[in-house]
Amino acid sequence: MSDHSRRPRKPAKPYRRPKKDPVRILAFDALRAVDERDAYANLVLPPLLRQAREKGDIDARDAALATELVYGTLRRQGTYDAVLAACVDRPLRDVDPPVLDVLSLGVHQLLGTRIPQHAAVSATVELARAVLGDGRAKFVNAVLRKVAQHDLDGWLERVAPPYDEDPEDHLAVVHSHPRWIVSALWDALGGGRAGIEDLLEADNERPEVTLVARPGRVTTGELLREDAAEPGRWSPYAVRLTAGGEPGAVDAVRDGRAGVQDEGSQLVAVALANAPLDGPDRAWLDGCAGPGGKAALLAALAAERGAVLLASEKQPHRAGLVARALAGNPGPHQVIAADGTRPPWRTGTFDRVLMDVPCTGLGALRRRPEARWRRRPEDLDGFAPLQRALLQTALESVRVGGVVGYATCSPHLAETRAVVDDVLKRQGGAELIDARPLMPGVPALGDGPDVQLWPHLHGTDAMYLALIRRTR
Ligand SMILES: C[S@@+](CC[C@H](N)C(=O)[O-])C[C@H]1O[C@@H](n2cnc3c(N)ncnc32)[C@H](O)[C@@H]1O
Numbered sequence: 001m002s003d004h005s006r007r008p009r010k011p012a013k014p015y016r017r018p019k020k021d022p023v024r025i026l027a028f029d030a031l032r033a034v035d036e037r038d039a040y041a042n043l044v045l046p047p048l049l050r051q052a053r054e055k056g057d058i059d060a061r062d063a064a065l066a067t068e069l070v071y072g073t074l075r076r077q078g079t080y081d082a083v084l085a086a087c088v089d090r091p092l093r094d095v096d097p098p099v100l101d102v103l104s105l106g107v108h109q110l111l112g113t114r115i116p117q118h119a120a121v122s123a124t125v126e127l128a129r130a131v132l133g134d135g136r137a138k139f140v141n142a143v144l145r146k147v148a149q150h151d152l153d154g155w156l157e158r159v160a161p162p163y164d165e166d167p168e169d170h171l172a173v174v175h176s177h178p179r180w181i182v183s184a185l186w187d188a189l190g191g192g193r194a195g196i197e198d199l200l201e202a203d204n205e206r207p208e209v210t211l212v213a214r215p216g217r218v219t220t221g222e223l224l225r226e227d228a229a230e231p232g233r234w235s236p237y238a239v240r241l242t243a244g245g246e247p248g249a250v251d252a253v254r255d256g257r258a259g260v261q262d263e264g265s266q267l268v269a270v271a272l273a274n275a276p277l278d279g280p281d282r283a284w285l286d287g288c289a290g291p292g293g294k295a296a297l298l299a300a301l302a303a304e305r306g307a308v309l310l311a312s313e314k315q316p317h318r319a320g321l322v323a324r325a326l327a328g329n330p331g332p333h334q335v336i337a338a339d340g341t342r343p344p345w346r347t348g349t350f351d352r353v354l355m356d357v358p359c360t361g362l363g364a365l366r367r368r369p370e371a372r373w374r375r376r377p378e379d380l381d382g383f384a385p386l387q388r389a390l391l392q393t394a395l396e397s398v399r400v401g402g403v404v405g406y407a408t409c410s411p412h413l414a415e416t417r418a419v420v421d422d423v424l425k426r427q428g429g430a431e432l433i434d435a436r437p438l439m440p441g442v443p444a445l446g447d448g449p450d451v452q453l454w455p456h457l458h459g460t461d462a463m464y465l466a467l468i469r470r471t472r
Contacts (some may be wrong), residue, residue, distance in 0.1 A: 021067045247260045348398070
């Protein structure tokens with residue numbers, strides 16, 4: 001018998017059930033849905049939170065924490081993957097996705113929140129026991145203990161390439177964006193390091209909830225009576241809910257007199273509506289109207305002037321959303337489902353036309369935390385012909401002297417200036433007009449005549465607008 005066999009055996013630890021932590025389990029479920037089913041966090045999370053609240057599992061503070069854990073983990077995934085790659089002894093692609101989700105949630109708590117270190121590790125290990133089992137929980141524990149050896153800055157020094165060696169790779173790791181997006185945003189923004197860093201960080205912040213008071217239906221004064229409501233910065237119709245706010249609890253939002261709408265989108269609609277025009281101003285078109293945010297504002301502005309809006313959208317179910325957004329509009333309007341590249345209306349019918357074309361959405365990354373990891377550079381090739389065809393339709397749909405607004409919620413130059421330049425070169429008989437004076441008081445709009453808004457400069461999505469007048 002060896003000495004070893006004579007040693008008294010350590011009593012086995014009694015089995016202990018994992019502690020129930022509904023917040024982290026909910027956050028994990030949301031991450032799995034985003035990962036497995038390509039779901040959108042902003043669509044998956046609200047029903048999960050509602051169910052958990054109805055069951056009495058979580059309260060409002062828990063819901064805020066769960067939201068922060070999910071959004072933060074998704075946004076910072078690029079940074080956290082770089083940290084995890086340094087702590088796991090095999091390529092991350094060989095780690096089971098559910099294990100990676102638990103690890104990322106743990107890294108976010110350790111490096112991206114004020115949750116104390118021991119609580120972050122123990123809560124994540126308990127989560128791992130509950131959803132992965134004891135064996136894999138040990139692996140999670142070992143990895144998170146390595147992660148806990150440094151704070152975020154310490155890790156960034158270790159895992160990000162030096163800025164001087166590779167500025168784009170450095171920014172991609174530090175600010176958690178794919179490199180090709182860093183590169184595209186920088187091309188569009190121009191300037192030096194400070195500007196692009198501010199922009200990338202702004203993409204990592206949750207945007208304020210902004211309401212639009214649809215003119216003729218409700219005043220900003222009424223909306224400003226809500227808790228922590230403040231006037232918008234730029235749009236005369238905007239009200240910001242600065243404490244996060246629950247728009248669904250606002251009467252005027254429930255009955256459609258107001259809506260939730262980023263100030264950038266409001267500025268685009270208002271600029272088109274106010275662009276100078278000679279001659280009649282009766283017929284307006286929104287050619288890509290779904291889900292109807294800009295159409296609802298345009299319809300209300302049109303009603304004030306005795307004009308009529310035709311809101312057209314290719315997808316029938318989205319045309320249904322437009323009809324809902326426009327219900328109760330004080331003036332005449334029509335909603336149709338139609339392909340804007342084969343329009344059912346006659347050429348030269350409209351005085352004002354908005355084409356807010358489908359795009360990569362790189363200007364709204366702060367709203368969709370997973371979007372930056374799903375988009376691929378090849379997506380641009382898919383949008384390019386459609387964007388050109390829709391702008392072409394817009395120019396054919398407007399009368400001579402009328403105005404077209406070409407808009408994207410992407411600042412990517414391939415979706416903005418390149419499209420406008422190409423179409424104008426081919427088309428002739430149309431000229432750009434300066435959009436900047438139509439956004440009075442808004443600074444830093446660029447060299448014109450088109451405008452590009454930015455999250456870090458304006459607090460809006462990165463909306464682009466070119467205004468084009470048909471001259472013959
Ligand atoms: C950027 S969204 C418009 C957002 C909208 N203006 C708003 O403010 O709510 C682009 C819309 O164009 C629609 N679309 C895509 N292809 C189209 C086409 N060929 N003709 C018309 N609409 C199209 C999409 O379904 C989508 O609803």
